[in-house]
Amino acid sequence: MFVEFAPAKINLTLRVVGRRADGYHDIESLVVFARPRDRLRFEPGAELSLSTVGPTASLSGEAADNLVLKAAKALKAQLPDLTLGHFDLLKTLPVAAGIGGGSSDAAAALRCLARANNIALNDARLMQAARQTGADVPVCLDPLPRIMRGIGEVLSPPLPVPDLPAVLVNPRVAVPTADVFKALAAIRAKDSPRKVAADPASTLAEKGGTISGDQMIDAIARSINDLEGAAVSVQPTVADVIAALRDLPGCRLARMSGSGATCFGLFDRDRAAQAARLLKRRKPGWWVKATVLGAG
16 A cells, blocks of 8 residues: 655746647746645555545546546556556545645655656656646646746746745635636736736745745745736635735735635744634634645
8 A cells, every 4th residue: 555645736926927829828836835635545456446535525526537547547658567556535625726636636646656666756757647637737746845837847946945834725615727717818808918027936936045934925925826816806705715814813925826716824933823723713614724835
């Protein structure tokens, strides 16, 4: 039995820098990971199969469409002698939530298969399978702070992003990514063409060296998530979540992750857990987790 964890992926910043001829969007995003996570168990066997249990399992769709199986098939196509088997997924992360839960599950599946088949984790065929599975899978394959560019396939080396105490919140509403990008296109169609400026948080992280939490939070505050306004137009509850985070004692910054609806608030180290307890009392129907953003 092999076990891997699939941590939540958090986009501290996200810029949509252009649209390609194939319809996909080029992005630049500073990505970190968080302790809330799914768990994947793998038992080698003759047939490829998947069972899914847990609080959010019923929302994760049909097993045949799961990215865990798609990733396994993509790797098998490159390695015909690959031993497959049964995956058992404990699903606790919100679904369609802007935190890459399905992508992180797929990356965990590739790591399980690599371990079971004595494949090095830096084998190029693992990354190729990740790219074929989904745009967010490559960055989840080795869950460390990085900048992802292109459609997600161009990754920086691991970056020295400091640990950031945080509260993650999802209002338990789905925000389809396609709808958010459609809304962004409508918003931008009304605006004048704009020059894409350097992202302060990405620039700071790529300089290397020691970065303090205060420096990182200041840089993130001067950066943006281009999808936030579009997501709010699709699902106004996202704005309510951000406002609720900003209203918590000690919140330094609140922002949406990915295409939503999950949002994060950054706090001083001794304030996040208390803030999460307070918000759970105020919004008992929301998914609320105190955590630390950094490596998965």
